[in-house]
Each structure stands twice: as structure tokens, then as C-alpha cells.
Amino acid sequence: MSGLNALRVVGAIECLTLLVLLGNLLTVHRPEVSSVAGPVHGLCYTLGIVAATLVSGGRHRVWLLALIPGVGGVLAARSAGDGAGAHLQS
Numbered sequence: 001m002s003g004l005n006a007l008r009v010v011g012a013i014e015c016l017t018l019l020v021l022l023g024n025l026l027t028v029h030r031p032e033v034s035s036v037a038g039p040v041h042g043l044c045y046t047l048g049i050v051a052a053t054l055v056s057g058g059r060h061r062v063w064l065l066a067l068i069p070g071v072g073g074v075l076a077a078r079s080a081g082d083g084a085g086a087h088l089q090s
Contacts, residue, residue, distance in 0.1 A: 004080055049067060052077075062076050
């Protein structure tokens, strides 16, 4: 698995766990859900920043986007993917 694919997966899991946490907060507010989804979300947030730093290729925008909580991994993966495609075409 390439670094960009790993960033995409981690970013998707980060978004999904945020939605689970918010959905739990707005509905039943089960502590069991929060105790599982919270640490998974935090881990994915951290892994997203690390992965974005590794695939950034010297572009600061990629890893700066990863710092946005909740959706940063997805935005960083999209930005890194756009930059990779432009680099290969030129």
C-alpha cells in the first residue's frame, strides 16, 4: 500500500469516527461508543498528520491541511493526489 492510499484510508476512518462520535452525542450518548470511537478517531487524526507529512513531497499545503480536525486527512489526500497527478503529467 502506498503512502497516498494509506492517507486516504486513514482520512476516511477519521471522518467516519467523527460522524459516529457526533451521532452518538446527538442521539443515545452511549459511553461505550465514545470510549471506542474516541481513541480510534484520535489515532487516525495523528496517523493522518504523519502520513500527510510523509507524502507531502515538500509541499506545505498537504500536511497543513491534515491539521484540520475531522476532515484533514481526506483534504490532505486529495491535495497530495492532485499534486502527484500534475507532477506525472508534466
